[in-house]
Amino acid sequence: MKLDLYQIDAFTNKIFGGNPACVVPLKEWLPDAMLLQIAKENQAANMFLEVRQSNLSAIALYENIGFNEMAIRRAYYPAANGREDAVLMGLAL
Numbered sequence: 001m002k003l004d005l006y007q008i009d010a011f012t013n014k015i016f017g018g019n020p021a022c023v024v025p026l027k028e029w030l031p032d033a034m035l036l037q038i039a040k041e042n043q044a045a046n047m048f049l050e051v052r053q054s055n056l057s058a059i060a061l062y063e064n065i066g067f068n069e070m071a072i073r074r075a076y077y078p079a080a081n082g083r084e085d086a087v088l089m090g091l092a093l
Contacts, residue, residue: 005042032065039093046092052077053085067091 003024012018022044030038039047050073051058059069067089075083 003038036065036091036093044093046090048088048090050076050086050088053087059087059089062089062091065091 003026006023006025007016008021008023009015009017010019010021022039022042024038036047047067048070049062049067051062053072068091069087070090071088073086073088076086077084
């Protein structure tokens with residue numbers, strides 16, 4: 001499988017300096033195991049994701065994989081009753 005991979009250099013004006021972040025645009029979602037493997041093959045140090053705070057089954061799934069809650073993004077998602085918080089989760093690779 002061939003995927004386009006883009007490196008973003010944050011907090012710097014030098015190429016390949018600062019804090020690198022990898023972005024892989026997807027046409028369709030890949031299995032979690034494949035996403036983890038891609039990150040490891042590209043020597044990523046961490047993976048991050050956001051999930052609706054009400055999506056308890058997704059939060060449990062990600063915790064079982066090893067993700068930890070890192071922060072709450074208040075009123076991040078649109079919801080039927082206004083806005084819903086997002087849970088930011090991270091995994092050290």
